Amino acid sequence: MAFGDYLTYWLATIAPARLKPATLNSYEGLSRLYIRPALGKKRLNWLSPADIRKFLAEFKVACLCCLRGADAARPEGKRACCAVGRCCKRLPSVRTVQYVHAVLRSALQQAIREEMIARNVARIVETPTVDRTEVRPLEAGEVRLLLRTAQAHWLYAMWLLLVSTGLRRGEVLGLTWSDIDLAAGTLRVRRNVQRIRRELLFGTPKTMRSVRTISMPKRCVLALTAHKEQQEQERKVASAKWQPAPGHPAGVVFTTVTGRVTDPRSLNRMLTVLCRDAKVRRVRVHDLRHTCASLLLAQGVDARTIMETLGHSTITMTLDTYAHVMGTTLRAAADRMEDMLGGDAPAED
Known part of the structure; x- marks a missing residue:
């Protein structure tokens, strides 16, 4: 099975019973916009730690608008910033990187339970280090x-x-x-x-x-x-x-x-x-x-x-x-x- 097809199955049948609605909605968006375009064509049982590590490393420094440019679900007029000749350089936040890694870990862990794969390669790869934005409260x-x-x-x-x-x-x-x-x-x-x-x-x-x-x-x-x-x-x-x-x-x-x-x-x-x-x-x-x-x-x-x-x-x-x-x-x-x-x-x- 292609990893993208497995993600669709997992989000439709398994995740709704285990995740809160807001978390599920977030996971669906991250999967559709970022994970599936990059890893969706990989075979589920052929995914390697190197694939996950490379994806997360590139995602950490990629412009979100540029990544979304390949998404066919985007309505007309909502093109990526690079598609109109300029890049906004809007990088993923700490939480976005962590959430993407969490989606991969959760989805692959379920694949282990269903004996579709032998190991969770996302658990082997540590989340890339991202500088945490300092909190700036009001005085x-x-x-x-x-x-x-x-x-x-x-x-x-x-x-x-x-x-x-x-x-x-x-x-x-x-x-x-x-x-x-x-x-x-x-x-x-x-x-x-x-x-x-x-x-x-x-x-x-x-x-x-x-x-x-x-x-x-x-x-x-x-x-x-x-x-x-x-x-x-x-x-x-x-x-x-x-x-x-x-x-x-x-x-x-x-x-x-x-x-x-x-x-x-x-x-x-x-x-x-x-x-x-x-x-x-x-x-x-x-x-x-x-x-x-x-x-x-x-x-x-x-x-x-x-x-x-x-x-x-x-x-x-x-x-x-x-x-x-x-x-x-x-x-x-x-x-x-x-x-x-x-x-x-x-x-x-």
Whole structure:
């Protein structure tokens, strides 16, 4: 069997039962755009570690637009940048390279289970080293400017939550009022919402660690209380037009004026406008999650607590992601050690 035909079989029959919809959609796109054009004609049982290593090495430094130029599924007018005489040099991100390798490993591992091949050649090949982009969170002054500007925004409570609790975009939009205890000042993360092709789908969080209960600052409780009252007014004004989408949970916190869940894709556009109006540098919604972690570290909060707040699967992920912004915490630890050892250092002769 050709590897491309096997990928089609695996994505259609095996992967849907094992992968979440968003992951499956991502794997299908990576397979169609990048893996199948490069390796699809190779025989499944003839694939070698050298084939995988060469593909990943070339993919790491290839322009994504140029790679997509050979895809017959692209609509007219969406040609590759090189096809019109210039190259945008848009290289794959760290996660894209890792995902491509993950698709190869997962697909070939299933082929072993079905006794189609004897070994998983993708597992033999390490993922090519890619320089990780350094996280650039907002500073405390920039956060205050942004939130001051966001006070007039209809989703002010959401922006405050993103900065204060580090929720992911899909997690904050998946919240319902039953998940929030305003009296206790806590919220429970137990679902998320994602756009898969043309549908907004609710699902379970990223990992088991992502199902968590978070304590909120009082400012968030007050903002959510005001938001709830505002939503009730919008419901009365909309009247019969207030129609949540079929199959979606009742009582979604952050909805449109007709009661529909807010599209996750629209948040980055909203944040771009807020950053412009606040005169702070442009950031993504996910950067607010990094901002939350950085602010907590600057206040001396320990890594374990930050891990639980953000819902990271391991503390290693927390430490690796925010190692470069832990200078304040490390300085404070050194100062506390100095105090414990007796205060002032002995004078030199």
